[in-house]
Amino acid sequence: MSVQYMTDEVLRVDAWHQMQCNQCDGASVEFLGLVRADEHVTALEYDAYVPMADRVIDKIIAAARSQWPLHAVYVRHRVGRVPVGGMAVVIGVQTPHRKEAFAACQFIIDEIKTQAPIWKRDIYADGSLGQRHTCAEHAHV
Amino acid sequence: VIHVRLLFFAQLRDATEVGECVVSLPMNASGEDIRAWCVAHHPSSGPLLASTRIAINEEYSTWDTVVHDGDEIALVPPVSGG
Numbered sequence A: 001m002s003v004q005y006m007t008d009e010v011l012r013v014d015a016w017h018q019m020q021c022n023q024c025d026g027a028s029v030e031f032l033g034l035v036r037a038d039e040h041v042t043a044l045e046y047d048a049y050v051p052m053a054d055r056v057i058d059k060i061i062a063a064a065r066s067q068w069p070l071h072a073v074y075v076r077h078r079v080g081r082v083p084v085g086g087m088a089v090v091i092g093v094q095t096p097h098r099k100e101a102f103a104a105c106q107f108i109i110d111e112i113k114t115q116a117p118i119w120k121r122d123i124y125a126d127g128s129l130g131q132r133h134t135c136a137e138h139a140h141v
Numbered sequence B: 001v002i003h004v005r006l007l008f009f010a011q012l013r014d015a016t017e018v019g020e021c022v023v024s025l026p027m028n029a030s031g032e033d034i035r036a037w038c039v040a041h042h043p044s045s046g047p048l049l050a051s052t053r054i055a056i057n058e059e060y061s062t063w064d065t066v067v068h069d070g071d072e073i074a075l076v077p078p079v080s081g082g
Helices: A013-017 A050-067 A098-114 B010-016 B031-041 B045-050
Strands: A028-035 A041-048 A073-078 A078-083 A088-097 A118-124 A129-132 B002-008 B018-023 B053-056 B073-074
Touching: A013 A028, A013 A073, A013 A088, A028 A098, A041 A073, A050 A073, A050 A098, A078 A098, A088 A098, A129 B010, B002 B010, B010 B045, B018 B031, B031 B045, B031 B053, B031 B073
Parallel strands: B002 B073
Antiparallel strands: A028 A088, A041 A078, A041 A118, A073 A088, A118 A129, B002 B018, B053 B073
C-alpha cells in the first residue's frame, strides 16, 4: 500500500491544490465533507479499520479510473475527533472535461460512504460520547 | 484446530467490550462458525450480527467462506464514513 488515505492529522485542501496538474485537464472537482452543526453535538469521532479502509479506498479509486479518464486523484479521510465545521474528508479529481470529473468525484464519495470500514459517533459538549451513526443515510456529513 | 484473530469494531466493540481476540476453531471452519462463536461467547452481539459483514485478511468476504489458520477476521458493522 503506497498511499495512506486515512489520517489523524487535520486535513488541508491546499495539499490537493498543490498536486501536479496535467495540462490536458480542463476540469478539477473537489468534495469537502464537513462536520455539520447539530443539537448538542460539538464534534464527530471517527474510527476505522485503517489498513482495510486504505485498501478499500485504493480499489474505489481504481474502479473510478476504469470508468473515467482520471489523472490527478486525491483522497484523505480523518480518523479521530473532528470539530463542527472541520473537514472529515477531502476528495479531488482532475479530468479533461467537467462531466466525468463530477461523476467520478460523486462515485468516490458514495463508495467510501458505503464500503470503507469507517465509523463515526457524536461527541457532546460535555465531552461525553453520543450515538453512533449506523448508516450513510443518517450521516452528518 | 486453527487459530484466527478476530477484530470487533464500533457497535460490536461496544456490545462485546472486546477489541480483538484469538479464537480457536476446528479445521474447515467458516464465517458461520465465527458468527456462532460470537453469539455463544458474546450474546449481546447477536442482534448486531444480522447487519454485519465479514472481512477476511482485509477483504470483504461471505459468511460461508472457509477460514484458515492465522487469518485476520474483521466483523464490520454498518459503516458511516464521510
